[in-house]
Amino acid sequence: MIKPVNYLTKVYGIKNGWSLDVYEREVNGYQAARKALRMTQQQVVDEAKKMNIRGRGGAGFPMGVKWSFMKPHPTKPAYLVINADEGEPGTHKDRTLMELNPHACVEGCIIGCYGIGAHVAYIYVRDELHLSKERLWSAIREARAKGYLGKNPFGQDYPIEVYVHTGAGAYICGEETSLLNSLEGRRGEPRLKPPFPAQAGAFGCPTTVNNLETIAVVPTGFLLGGEAFSQLSDLHHLRDGGSRLYGVNGHVKKPQIVELCVGVTLRELIYDIGGGIEGDRELLGVIPGGSSTPILRADETVNAPDEKSPLHTWHGKNVLDVPLGVDTMRGVGTMLGTCCATVLAEGTCPVLAMENLMQFYRHESCGQCTPCREGSAWLFRTVTKILDGKASMAELDNLHDIANNIMGNTICAFGEGTAMPALGFLQKFRKDFEAYVRGERTRAGASLVPGPATASAGLPVNP
Amino acid sequence: MPLPGFALSADRERALREILTRYPTKMGACIPVLHLCQEQEGWISPEIIDYVARTLDLPPAHVQGVVTFYTLFNQKPVGKHQLWVCRTLPCALRGAGPVLEHCEKRLGIHAGETTEDGKVTLRTAECLASCGTAPMMQVDKDYFENLTLEKVDEILDRLTR
Numbered sequence: 001m002i003k004p005v006n007y008l009t010k011v012y013g014i015k016n017g018w019s020l021d022v023y024e025r026e027v028n029g030y031q032a033a034r035k036a037l038r039m040t041q042q043q044v045v046d047e048a049k050k051m052n053i054r055g056r057g058g059a060g061f062p063m064g065v066k067w068s069f070m071k072p073h074p075t076k077p078a079y080l081v082i083n084a085d086e087g088e089p090g091t092h093k094d095r096t097l098m099e100l101n102p103h104a105c106v107e108g109c110i111i112g113c114y115g116i117g118a119h120v121a122y123i124y125v126r127d128e129l130h131l132s133k134e135r136l137w138s139a140i141r142e143a144r145a146k147g148y149l150g151k152n153p154f155g156q157d158y159p160i161e162v163y164v165h166t167g168a169g170a171y172i173c174g175e176e177t178s179l180l181n182s183l184e185g186r187r188g189e190p191r192l193k194p195p196f197p198a199q200a201g202a203f204g205c206p207t208t209v210n211n212l213e214t215i216a217v218v219p220t221g222f223l224l225g226g227e228a229f230s231q232l233s234d235l236h237h238l239r240d241g242g243s244r245l246y247g248v249n250g251h252v253k254k255p256q257i258v259e260l261c262v263g264v265t266l267r268e269l270i271y272d273i274g275g276g277i278e279g280d281r282e283l284l285g286v287i288p289g290g291s292s293t294p295i296l297r298a299d300e301t302v303n304a305p306d307e308k309s310p311l312h313t314w315h316g317k318n319v320l321d322v323p324l325g326v327d328t329m330r331g332v333g334t335m336l337g338t339c340c341a342t343v344l345a346e347g348t349c350p351v352l353a354m355e356n357l358m359q360f361y362r363h364e365s366c367g368q369c370t371p372c373r374e375g376s377a378w379l380f381r382t383v384t385k386i387l388d389g390k391a392s393m394a395e396l397d398n399l400h401d402i403a404n405n406i407m408g409n410t411i412c413a414f415g416e417g418t419a420m421p422a423l424g425f426l427q428k429f430r431k432d433f434e435a436y437v438r439g440e441r442t443r444a445g446a447s448l449v450p451g452p453a454t455a456s457a458g459l460p461v462n463p
Numbered sequence: 464m465p466l467p468g469f470a471l472s473a474d475r476e477r478a479l480r481e482i483l484t485r486y487p488t489k490m491g492a493c494i495p496v497l498h499l500c501q502e503q504e505g506w507i508s509p510e511i512i513d514y515v516a517r518t519l520d521l522p523p524a525h526v527q528g529v530v531t532f533y534t535l536f537n538q539k540p541v542g543k544h545q546l547w548v549c550r551t552l553p554c555a556l557r558g559a560g561p562v563l564e565h566c567e568k569r570l571g572i573h574a575g576e577t578t579e580d581g582k583v584t585l586r587t588a589e590c591l592a593s594c595g596t597a598p599m600m601q602v603d604k605d606y607f608e609n610l611t612l613e614k615v616d617e618i619l620d621r622l623t624r
Contacts, residue, residue, distance in 0.1 A: 077487075086592040087589070087590050087591075087592060088590070089551040089552050089553060089589070089590040089594070090552065090553050090590075090594050091590075091592060091594065092553075092592050092593055092594040092595045092596075094592070095592045095593070126592075127498065127535050128535070128547075128588075128591055128592075128601060129592065130604040130605075131606070163485045165485075165494075165495070166494065166495065166498065167494065167533070168494055168497070168498065168533030168534070168535040168536055169533050169534030169535035169536075170532065170533050170534060171589060171590075182494065183491065184488065184490055184491055185486075185488070185490035185491050185492065185493030185494055185519075185521075185529065186490070186493075186525075186528075186529065187528050187529055187532040188532060188533070189532075203486075203487050203488060203491070247594070247595055248595070249553045249556075249594040249595045249597060250552075250553055250556045250557070250594075251556055251557075255557075255594070255595040255596070255597070256595050257595055287552075291551075291552060291590075340594065340595075342552060342553050342556070342594070344556065348556065353552060353556075356550075356551065356552045356555050357551075357552055359550075360551050360552070360589050360590070363589055364589060366532075448552075448555045448556050448560065449555075449556065449557065449558050449560070449561075
């Protein structure tokens with residue numbers, strides 16, 4: 001169900017909404033941090049747990065539980081690291097927060113630092129986002145000038161500093177251990193786990209890594225109260241609470257970011273929020289939350305005959321009518337990911353779409369693990385060959401083997417992030433792939449921009 | 464102690480000292496300092512690698528390894544302006560292909576090349592988190608979104624003037 005809220009996005013539409021003045025005046029800015037710093041650290045973590053915030057970066061791990069893993073170390077400091085390396089194709093939510101509501105990010109860092117026992121937070125922003133970095137730094141300076149950061153935030157004896165750290169163009173640095181290596185000044189190659197960051201993270205010290213949206217929504221949770229915040233969600237009973245940013249992009253009339261209570265369906269996101277499909281064409285499929293989440297076909301139905309399954313309520317219904325949640329999307333064979341859906345209209349060539357994404361993964365594999373480094377390039381080469389009409393059926397079948405041999409054989413989840421969407425396209429659009437192998441279709445006839453039903457194809461698109 | 468070969472400007476030298484205060488290790492400053500150097504020189508020369516290594520007490524091979532890992536560190540000189548056209552799926556679904564073709568045609572170069580007068584380096588980018596305002600391109604530090612070919616022409620006119 002669509003339940004719009006504007007906890008994070010109210011200041012988006014206000015002039016200078018990124019300034020401290022507006023943040024304090026319009027949305028009770030920094031009241032949550034003020035309140036939290038008067039609580040005990042244990043109370044802060046307990047309250048955070050009640051919010052049922054599932055990590056907004058894609059994995060959906062419960063934030064409060066992650067915070068509770070942090071135990072004081074006798075000699076080492078703790079760190080809070082915020083992952084704002086937004087670069088998953090199809091994901092465009094964190095950038096809006098950093099540009100338009102940076103103070104929510106800073107306030108979240110203050111509460112997070114206090115909760116986990118850290119005195120320093122690093123916000124890792126990808127280098128390309130120059131405006132985001134500028135706005136975050138400016139928010140940090142404003143907060144420090146007001147005494148919200150520094151030696152005695154809100155008069156409390158608990159020093160907190162927040163720094164922006166930038167990457168240098170590597171998607172893999174969105175993987176938390178790779179991000180930590182990059183923060184330490186190394187090549188952004190993922191680390192083996194264990195040890196997990198809560199034991200040995202940034203600079204070898206206990207560390208919590210949270211996604212930027214995850215931390216930015218924390219002040220809202222404290223203002224409303226953890227339980228009340230969680231109950232905003234239709235999926236509160238699945239411990240998937242609160243409100244979050246939803247994005248819709250691709251072939252919709254109104255691509256955008258909106259803030260809604262958890263529980264909206266893909267159909268609502270595409271047709272009500274997104275305004276329907278460009279040229280009023282039919283839907284081919286939708287990638288629910290970033291390119292690593294396997295595509296859903298428009299005609300897929302939920303198969304959950306088991307009454308104990310959390311998805312049983314929707315058994316037999318179209319997948320587009322299932323509320324978007326971490327566990328519900330996992331139940332239909334994909335992932336919620338970052339909640340920014342990429343919509344493909346009928347007429348789009350799925351083989352071309354897969355080639356585009358495999359080119360991305362080939363470029364972004366860090367090269368550390370052979371199955372991923374070689375496999376991602378192999379997948380790309382083979383799809384290219386299929387599109388060029390030069391591949392055999394055996395090579396098409398081999399794509400499954402390549403993907404399956406990446407899965408589970410790599411240090412980090414990038415391997416799965418490559419293989420799962422590849423398998424999604426292969427399994428759900430097999431006939432399209434076969435048509436190229438048989439020579440019934442050619443690359444020249446394929447397009448990612450099918451024209452509106454009534455007009456000629458291509459640019460310009462609506463501003 | 465002044466280091467031979469490369470030196471930061473006084474402003475950037477100050478910035479460097481401030482950067483060092485943010486991290487518990489000198490190595491932590493590696494990427495921000497490389498950015499600082501590239502901002503000044505346009506690319507990461509062997510002299511810069513040597514400079515960063517000495518300044519941060521790191522083996523040059525470590526710095527070299529960092530430079531070669533990240534896309535945004537230029538390992539050779541580039542044009543005065545950097546033009547990145549996002550080519551990844553959400554942009555491609557909204558016409559990134561025609562945008563790139565148009566840029567290549569207008570500039571007379573392929574993606575990955577620099578115009579003969581050294582003004583513009585054209586490259587493709589992997590997702591720049593602007594999927595809701597696709598297609599898009601980045602010119603130096605600025606984003607240009609919801610592109611049409613007319614808008615692309617305006618941008619190119621300004622850059623090549």
